[in-house]
Amino acid sequence: MKVRLLDIAHARSGDKGDTANVGVIAMRPEWYPLLDRALTRERVAAHFRGVITGGVERFELPNLSALNFLLHGALGGGGTLSLKTDAQGKVFSTAMLRMLVDVPEDEAKRLQLPAAP
Amino acid sequence: MSRTVRVAAGQGFWGDWLEAPRRQVEGGQVDYLMLDYLAEVTMSILQKQKERDPRMGYARDFIGAMDSVMPAVADRGVKVIANAGGVNPPACADAVRDVARSRGAAGKVTIGVVTGDDLLPYLDELIAQGHAFANMETGAPLGSVRDRVLSANAYIGSEPIVEALARGANVVVTGRSTDTALTMAPLRHEFGWGATDWDRLAAGIVAGHIIECGAQCSGGNCLYDWRDIPDLANVGYPIVEASADGSFVVTKHQGTGGRVSVHTVAEQLVYEMGDPHSYITPDVIADFTTIHIEDAGPDRVRVHGIRGRAPTDKLKVSIAYRAGFKAVGTLVYSWPDALEKAKVADRVLRERMERLGLRFDEILTEFVGASATHGPLAGTPVDLPEVQLRIGVRGQDRASVERFTRELAPLVLNGPPSVTGFAGGRPKVEEVVAYWPALVDKSVVTTKVEVLK
Helix, strand or coil: CEEEHHHHEEEEEEEECCEEEEEEEECCHHHHHHHHHHCCHHHHHHHCECCECCCEEEEEEHHHCEEEEEECCCCCCCHHHCCCCCCCCCCHHHHHCCCEEECCHHHHHHCCCCCCC | CCCEEEEEEEECCCCCCCCHHHHHHHCCCCCEEEECCCCCCHHHHHHHHHHHCCCCCCCCHHHHHHHHHHHHHHHHCCEEEECCCCCCHHHHHHHHHHHHHHCCCHHHCCEEEEECCECHHHHHHHHHCCCCCCCCCCCCCHHHHHHHEEEEEECECCHHHHHHHHCCCCEEECCCECCCHHHHHHHHHHHCCCCCCHHHHHHHHHHHHHHCCHHHHCCCCCCCCHHHCCCHHHECCCEEEEECCCCEEEECCCCCECCCCHHHHHHHHCCCCCCCCCEECCCCEEEHHHCEEEECCCCCEEEECCEEECCCCEEEEEEEEEEEEEEEEEEEEECCCHHHHHHHHHHHHHHHHHHHCCCCCEEEEEEECCCCCCHHHHCCCCCCCEEEEEEEEEECCHHHHHHHHHHCCCHHHHCCCCEECCCCCCCCCEEEEEEEEEEEEHHHCCCEEEEEC
């Protein structure tokens, strides 16, 4: 079953130089293991292909049911050098939440995940 | 019940809500009002202002804020801690003293002034001694841009603020203190936490991180359940109620809007996060993977369990340097074929600039309404009612950037049709002041505290 990340997680993003960070938080703690499994570094790098020029780092915060991603080369030079509308990376959060996650039917049912429309 | 200390956040950046400081001291009992004014590029703006007028160079908004909270400071014992001093804390302190005088509170305000973060006067000496100030992102030595440096300030920690409070200050004005130290310092002062009490110091830093962006932890900019966050027009800014053991509750005044929940706090905790195991500050390294947050009633979140460890022997330095010029201009194209028209206009403009031989380091075109913020992730738009064409240029040659600002408006009459939204006039040419993050040995930075009765 396809599940929208938007329906199972919330997120906030910010900047550090030319790097955007995206913190992704499971809406329910019991959904965190799914995020942890689905949002690999490779999957996130593939999602942002063509959007960022550098690599992706991934950190786990099970205490907050959250993952933190650093997206390098995301902000057109960053800070005042950047010409981008989103020079501070404020809405990389919602760009991340566009991702669709594949979940086995029985697991989706057990976790009561909302299906993608 | 054990004693708690209440620290209220009243500004998350220079430009934040002018009402917030007063609302924080009038909405209920607080012990400290914490005001954070400095972002990465703010110091350079202030440095330019100081060059024009030696009495300037601090966050002027702070003077209005002090005026609005003076009764609470003078008569109710609320203390204020702010990094509003920018590149000129003494001038900022003078202005605060003037406000106190005009309010008849001169004898009731003792100002602590923290200086020593400004490295600009010693920069060449330090470079000569072998401090390279290598760029933390690129590794380049500062020598490559030395002649264009506008400001250089070390991020300093809680120590001098604690000293100012111990010496009786009820208003503490600093320069480039870390945002988090402004919250941790009063807790350290009140509870007598030692300089190596890593877990408690880390807890103070986490408390600071949660409230340093003002309402961004109390319902503002919160994605979770955003439609149902109540009464943002009346949003309550956050308050930390801290205990001596380092645990604390995040809350806000009763009767205010917004929300404090595990969701709003979690979103702020991950904001601008790097490696969560190592949130490095001058005082302590906090481990964000040890933070426990739990619901503690309506608009109350309890935070505990935080671990910290010894900091490094370096301080981060914020250096600003002149890096050329830029301008950004926009036009709006309407249905039908709004995106296609905007794309044609972009091609026409670029061809004209090329023929003129204009020189830029970068030209960036965005189509606002179609793909400006999410790029290809936004998919293919269908039949948009309008698209804003947004073009920015950046380069070392000011004349080229100036000429770009003259090339946009003609498109209204000599480019593709159905265009509007040019009433703002020509784009403004701005000097780019770029940020150069570096590290320096702690031993070369000496902070100083002056207490003005």
